[in-house]
Amino acid sequence: MADVGERGGNTGEMLEKAGIIYERDLETTIETLVSLLQPALVIFLSIFVVTLAMAMYLPLFDIIKTVR
Numbered sequence: 001m002a003d004v005g006e007r008g009g010n011t012g013e014m015l016e017k018a019g020i021i022y023e024r025d026l027e028t029t030i031e032t033l034v035s036l037l038q039p040a041l042v043i044f045l046s047i048f049v050v051t052l053a054m055a056m057y058l059p060l061f062d063i064i065k066t067v068r
Helices: 002-008 011-067
Strands: none
Touching: none
């Protein structure tokens, strides 16, 4: 696009158009990446919370069994 801009005498406009196109492509890529990461983060956090809850409650259940 820079070459076409140089030939036509409007390099600035062509580079600006190229920048807009690349910016749109980058935004689309970032949106896609975020939409793919969200479910993975939810699954990871749910596994972490369940593990944490088990680490807290399993010793309590063992103590209750010992007391009986």
